[in-house]
Every structure is written in structure tokens, then in C-alpha cells.
Amino acid sequence: MSERRLSASTLRDLPPQVAKPGYDIGKVGIGIVHLGLGAFHRAHQAVLTDALLASDPRWGICGVSLKSPRTGTALKPQDGLYSVLEKSVDATTARIVGSLREMLFLGEERERLLARLAAPAVQIVSLTVTEKGYCHDPATGRLNFKHPEILHDLETPQAPVSTIGVLTAGLSARRAAGAGPITVVCCDNLPHNGRTVEGIVDAYAQAVDPSLAEWVGANVTFPCTMVDRIVPATTDSDIAEAARLLGVADAAPVVAEPFIQWVIEDRFAGARPRWEDAGAELVADVAPFETMKLRILNGSHSTLAYLGFLAGYDFIWQASADPELSTLVERLMIEEVIPTLAAPPGVDLAAYGAQIRGRFRNPALPHRTKQVAMDGSQKLPQRLLDTVRERLAAGGSIAHLALAIAGWIRYASGTDEAGQPIAVSDPLSAKFAAVARAAQGNASHIADGFLDLVQVFGDDLSRNPAFRRAVSRDVGTLFRDGVRRTLAVHVAHHRS
Ligand code: CS2
Numbered sequence: 001m002s003e004r005r006l007s008a009s010t011l012r013d014l015p016p017q018v019a020k021p022g023y024d025i026g027k028v029g030i031g032i033v034h035l036g037l038g039a040f041h042r043a044h045q046a047v048l049t050d051a052l053l054a055s056d057p058r059w060g061i062c063g064v065s066l067k068s069p070r071t072g073t074a075l076k077p078q079d080g081l082y083s084v085l086e087k088s089v090d091a092t093t094a095r096i097v098g099s100l101r102e103m104l105f106l107g108e109e110r111e112r113l114l115a116r117l118a119a120p121a122v123q124i125v126s127l128t129v130t131e132k133g134y135c136h137d138p139a140t141g142r143l144n145f146k147h148p149e150i151l152h153d154l155e156t157p158q159a160p161v162s163t164i165g166v167l168t169a170g171l172s173a174r175r176a177a178g179a180g181p182i183t184v185v186c187c188d189n190l191p192h193n194g195r196t197v198e199g200i201v202d203a204y205a206q207a208v209d210p211s212l213a214e215w216v217g218a219n220v221t222f223p224c225t226m227v228d229r230i231v232p233a234t235t236d237s238d239i240a241e242a243a244r245l246l247g248v249a250d251a252a253p254v255v256a257e258p259f260i261q262w263v264i265e266d267r268f269a270g271a272r273p274r275w276e277d278a279g280a281e282l283v284a285d286v287a288p289f290e291t292m293k294l295r296i297l298n299g300s301h302s303t304l305a306y307l308g309f310l311a312g313y314d315f316i317w318q319a320s321a322d323p324e325l326s327t328l329v330e331r332l333m334i335e336e337v338i339p340t341l342a343a344p345p346g347v348d349l350a351a352y353g354a355q356i357r358g359r360f361r362n363p364a365l366p367h368r369t370k371q372v373a374m375d376g377s378q379k380l381p382q383r384l385l386d387t388v389r390e391r392l393a394a395g396g397s398i399a400h401l402a403l404a405i406a407g408w409i410r411y412a413s414g415t416d417e418a419g420q421p422i423a424v425s426d427p428l429s430a431k432f433a434a435v436a437r438a439a440q441g442n443a444s445h446i447a448d449g450f451l452d453l454v455q456v457f458g459d460d461l462s463r464n465p466a467f468r469r470a471v472s473r474d475v476g477t478l479f480r481d482g483v484r485r486t487l488a489v490h491v492a493h494h495r496s
Contacts, residue, residue: 003248003249004247004248004249005077005078005248005249005250005251006078006081006082006083006096006246006248006249006250007077007078007079007081008025008026008079008081010248011081011096013247013248014096014246014247014248015245015246015247017093017094018083018094018095018096018245018246019093019094019095019096020095020096020098021050021053021054021081021096021097021098021099022054023053023054023057023098025079025080025081025098025101027057028053028057028059028060028098028099028101029057029058029059029060029101029121030060030061030062030101030102030116030119030121030122031058031059031060031121031122031123031124031271031273032049032059032060032061032062032122032123032124032125032126032273033061033062033064033113033116033117033122033124033125033126033170034046034061034062034063034064034125034126034127034128035064035066035125035126035127035128035129035163035166035167036064036065036066036127036128036129036130036133036163037063037064037065037071037072037100037103038071038128038130039231039232039233039234039254039255040128040187040227040229040231041063041126041128041187042063042082042084042097042100042252042254043084043229043231043254043255043256043260044128044187044227044229044231044256044260044262045061045126045128045187045227045262046061046063046097046099046100047084047095047097047099047260048260048262048275048278048279048280049061049099049273049275049278050097050098050099051277051278051279052273052274052275052277052278053098053099055274055277056273056274058121058271058273059099059124059273060099060100060101060102061099061100061101061102062101062102062103062104062113062116062122063075063080063100063102063103063104064103064104064105064106064113065103065104065105065106066106066129066133066161066163066166067106068105069105069107069108071103071252072103072104072105074251074252075100075103075251075252076103077251078250078251078252080098080100080101080102080103081096081097081098081100081250082096082097082100082250082252082253082254083095083096083097083242083245083246083250083253083254084097084253084254084255084256085238085241085242085245085253085254085255085256086256086257086258087255087256087257087258087362087364087365088257088258088362088364089362089363089364090364092241092245092364094242094245094246096246102116104116106161106166110159110166113166113170114169114170114173115173116170117170117171117173117174117182118170118173118174118176118177118179119177119179120179120180122179122182123182123183123268123269123270123271123272124182124183124185124268124272124273125167125170125182125183125184125185126184126185126186126187127163127167127184127185127186127187127188127197128187128188128227129163129188130188130375130378131188131189131190131375131378131379132375132378132427133163133188134163134164134188134190134196134197134200135147135149135150135162135163135164135200136196136200137455138377138378138379138380138381138382138455138456139381139454139455139456139457139458140458141190141191141192141196141199141200142199142200142203143164143199143200143203143204145203145207147162149161149162149165150162150164150165150204152165153165153204154204154207154208157169157172157208157209164200164201164204165204167184167201168201168204168205168208168212168216171201171205171212171215171216171220172208172209172212175212175215175219180219180270181219181220181221181269181270182219182220182269182270183220183221183222183223183267183268183269183270183272184197184198184201184220184221184222185222185223185225185264186222186224186225187225187227187262188227189227189293189294189298189379189382190382191290191291191294191381191382191386192224192287192290193224193225193290194221194222194223194224194225194265194267194286195222195224197222198222201216201220201222202216202217219269220269221267221268221269222267223264223265223266223267223268223286224265224286224287224290225262225263225264225265225286225290226261226262226263226286226289226290226293227261227262228259228260228261228262228293228297229256229257229259229260229261230256230257230259230359230360230362230365230367231254231255231256231257232255232365232366232367232368232371233368233371234252234253234254234255235366238253238254238255239251239253241253255365257359257362257365259359260279261281262275262279262280262281263280263281263283263286263289263290264280264281264282264283264286265282265283265284265285265286266282266283266284288341288342288343288344289344289347291341291342291386292341292343292344292347292349292352294382294383295337295340295341295382295383295384295386295387296333296337296338296341296349296352296353296356297356298379298382298383299332299337299383299384299387299404300329300332300333300337300356300357300360301316301360301372301383302372302373302376302379302380302383302384302404302408303328303329303332303384303404303407304316304319304320304325304329304360304369304372305319305369305370305371305372305373306369306373306376306404306407306408306410306411307319307325307328307403307404307407307483307487308320308322308325308369309369309370309373309411309416309422310407310410310411310416310417310478310483311325311483311484311487313369314368314369314370315366315367315368315369316360316365316367316368316369316372317360317361317362317363317365317366317367319369320357320360320361321361324484324487324488324490324491325487326357327491328400328403328487328490328491329357329360330353330357331400331491331494332400332401332404333353333356333357334350334353335397335400336387336391336396336397336398336399336400336401337353337387338350338353339391339394339396340387340390340391340394370423373411373425374425374426375425375426375427376408376411376412376426377412377426377427377428377453377455377456378426378427380405380408380456381456381458384401384404384405385405385456385457385458385461387401388401388402388405388461388467389460389461392464392466392467398467398470399470399490399494400490400494402467402470402471402473402474403474403486403490405471405474406447406471406472406474406475406477406478407478407483409446409447409450409471409475410475410478410479410483411424412424412426412429412432412450413432413435413436413439413446413450414432414433414436415436417482417483428453428455428456431453432450434449435449435450436449443475443476443478443479443480444472444475444476446475446479447468447471447472447475447476448468448472450475451467451468451471451472474486477489
């Protein structure tokens with residue numbers, strides 16, 4: 001017997017408690033092209049857009065997979081429909097999202113993608129390609145002209161493989177078609193994400209065709225955004241749970257916490273969906289929201305991921321429930337991060353931090369420490385290192401920050417406390433392995449090798465003796481005493 005599958009034709013058979021699109025998906029146009037069809041987009045922007053389509057059907061999404069056809073292949077037989085399983089501590093609810101109206105795979109459908117980007121109805125191109133997807137130097141935010149994908153695309157700009165190459169080729173097609181202005185909405189956790197992507201696109205376009213760079217300057221805006229929702233990678237047990245809740249199979253559900261936030265700089269080149277009607281905040285200045293979120297949420301997330309993994313925890317909620325790790329994270333937020341922040345209008349930073357610690361403890365969300373630990377070289381600068389810079393400039397202590405950074409180095413050096421290899425997933429993993437090999441188990445050589453990575457630490461921190469000393473000491477302690485004892489001593493010693 002073949003399994004019944006979620007699709008436009010089975011939509012009406014779903015149980016009444018499953019929320020469904022309140023509009024005819026057949027009448028939805030494509031107004032948005034989204035690059036990076038991952039779980040985060042499908043649980044965030046696609047959900048907030050879905051909520052608007054009943055009143056304004058122009059804003060369906062064409063979702064583009066850049067690296068793997070997998071998600072599109074799962075969604076095509078489902079007419080783009082999928083479920084979002086929202087998990088709080090004591091309940092799971094399911095809703096069907098219908099905003100994804102077309103799925104494209106770059107490897108096979110480049111021409112269709114370029115045609116979409118050149119269509120006048122498309123007014124927005126948004127992105128979730130993760131930090132490393134921008135092929136930039138994380139310490140400076142500038143395009144890395146030596147990145148293999150960028151080298152490839154500069155040779156053959158008409159057949160690009162990198163996000164930046166694809167985006168710029170699309171903007172070039174748009175200019176050629178005379179389709180008018182467009183807005184690029186970056187939804188990744190980069191600092192000043194709109195400005196950063198604007199600079200990266202400009203550098204690339206200048207190298208390909210300076211007249212295109214000029215056109216982009218006059219016709220394209222890059223609003224900054226702050227995005228927030230915890231979305232663990234979908235597992236087989238999530239797929240089984242979706243089938244149970246829906247009564248039909250869904251090959252591509254996503255799982256998310258109830259919390260969702262999107263703050264967008266009101267800086268659009270043309271038309272835009274009224275995302276504020278779905279709960280997004282359109283503001284003049286995103287910077288205070290974004291810095292708050294990157295430093296408080298993502299900074300402590302990474303801290304829990306590295307130290308938690310080393311302490312033997314598979315999941316963020318387990319690491320958050322550990323008394324010493326939870327004390328460390330709370331002190332990190334209150335004593336070292338919050339003093340560097342200007343509160344956005346109407347926000348109490350201490351309450352914001354406490355709410356986040358509560359979100360991390362949600363045991364219904366199996367968010368792996370290993371998942372958050374990925375790509376640390378691309379994440380540390382905006383999550384922890386900018387905070388360090390401001391603390392040092394203000395003469396404040398960096399004890400908790402240094403331990404978090406040492407946790408990353410200990411993790412990225414590639415073996416756990418039982419001597420087993422750690423599969424470190426990071427664009428710089430080959431460099432990490434070379435540092436670890438050359439150090440031959442000597443902790444201070446390991447610390448030095450990592451702290452010399454200027455593409456992570458920048459020239460300033462890499463050469464700052466006080467910073468190097470603090471981190472090096474903690475790396476030494478982690479290797480000598482192990483993470484458990486290091487944490488116990490740290491928490492006892494830095495009692496507030
Ligand atoms: C996490 C983020 O994987 C990670 O690095 O810190 O994906 C985090 O869950 C989101 O930014 C929450 O909004």
C-alpha cells in the first residue's frame with residue numbers, strides 16, 4: 001500500500017486541529033526569491049509570509065537550494081506544502097505552510113532562477129545560507145577573493161556556484177531585463193547583515209563589471225535584519241511524529257520552538273509584504289536588536305555548545321540544565337555581555353537574557369550541541385569577540401568570555417576528553433588540524449596556533465597580550481583538569 005502524502009489534494013483530509021493555509025495556494029504569485037531552502041527559513045520567514053497570503057497573494061516564495069536538491073525533491077510531490085511542528089515544554093502543535101510556491105535547484109535550474117530574479121513581480125530576494133555562505137573573511141566582513149567558489153565564479157560569472165555569484169548574476173539579469181529595483185534581505189546571523197552583504201556584493205560586482213556595481217548601488221537596497229527562532233535539524237523521529245499528527249506522510253517537516261522574532265530595517269527598494277501584520281517589527285535602526293541577539297543569545301548558545309559537548313551533553317537543553325554551565329551562562333550575560341549593549345527601545349536586557357535561558361532549557365527541542373558548534377570560525381567574531389573588544393576597551397573583565405573562547409579552541413583542536421576524535425565541521429577545519437598536529441598535545445602551543453588565526457581574531461585581538469593570556473590560561477586548564485573541574489573552579493572562583 002502506498003503511503004498517503006501531504007499535498008494540495010490531501011490538505012482537506014487533515015485533522016481539524018492542524019492549522020492550514022487560509023487561502024487558495026493555486027492563486028498565489030511569486031513575489032519573493034529565497035536563496036537557501038533550509039529548515040530555518042521554512043520555520044521563520046516562510047511562516048510569517050504564509051500568514052499574509054490570504055490578504056495579499058502576491059508574495060509566494062520561490063525557494064532555491066544551492067547545494068543539494070534534497071529538500072526540493074521532498075517538497076515537489078507535496079506541492080511545496082510542509083508542516084511546522086511547534087514544540088513547547090508540554091505540547092506540540094502542527095500547522096501547514098503554503099507560502100513556498102516553487103522549488104528550484106541551482107545545479108539544474110540556473111536559467112529559471114535567473115529568469116525569476118529578472119521578473120518584475122519579484123521584489124524581494126532573501127537569504128539564509130549560514131555564515132559561511134557569504135564567502136567572506138569573518139574578522140573583517142569583507143569578501144574573501146581567495147575563496148575557491150569566488151575564484152570559480154570570477155572566472156565564469158555566467159555559471160556561478162557561490163551565493164554571491166548567483167545573487168549578482170541575478171541582479172545582472174534584472175538590469176538587462178529592465179525589471180527595476182529589488183531588495184536583498186539577508187536573514188543570517190552576521191553582524192550588520194544588510195550592510196555586510198551589500199559590501200560583499202559590491203566588491204564582487206566591481207570585479208565582474210563595475211557598471212553593474214553602479215546599477216546595484218542605485219537600484220538595490222540591503223536592509224539589516226535580526227532573525228530569531230530556534231530550529232533544530234529535522235530528524236527521522238520528527239518525520240514519524242509529523243505523520244502521526246497529520247495522518248498523512250510529510251517528507252520535509254520542520255520543528256521549532258514557539259518563539260519567533262523578526263526585526264527588519266524599513267529600507268526597501270520597491271514593494272514589500274506587510275510582514276508587520278504577521279508580527280515582524282519594521283524599524284529605522286536594527287543595530288541594537290541585532291547586537292543584543294548575537295551577543296546574548298548566540299554568544300551563550302556557542303558557549304553551551306562547546307563546553308556542553310566537552311562535558312558529554314548531546315543537547316543544548318541538557319547543557320543548559322547543568323548547574324555550573326547555567327551559572328556560567330547567566331554570569332556571562334549579566335556581567336560581561338549586557339554591559340556592552342544599548343537596550344533597544346522598550347527592551348529590558350536582563351529579562352531578555354532570562355527569557356533566552358528559559359528557551360534553551362526547552363527539553364522538547366532536541367537541538368544538538370554539535371549542530372550549534374558547527375562553523376565556529378565564522379560565528380565567534382560577532383558572538384563573542386566583538387564583546388571582548390568592547391570589554392577590553394572599557395577596562396572590564398573578560399573571564400567568562402575567555403573560558404567560552406577556550407572551550408571553542410579545546411573543541412576545535414579535534415579530540416574529546418576521552419581521546420576520541422571530534423568531527424569538527426568548519427571551513428577552517430584543515431587549519432585547526434594542522435595546528436593540533438604541530439602542537440603535539442602541548443596546550444599552550446594549541447592556544448597560540450588558534451590565537452594566531454587573524455581571519456577569526458583580527459589583527460587586534462590576535463596581538464593583544466592580555467586577551468591571549470586569558471584565553472591561553474583557560475585552554476591550559478581545560479586540557480589539564482577537564483571541563484567539569486574547570487567549570488566548578490571557575491564558577492566558585494568568580495562568585496558574584
Ligand atoms: C545557533 C542559531 O546554530 C547556531 O549557531 O546559535 O542557529 C540559533 O539557534 C538561532 O540564531 C536562534 O535564532
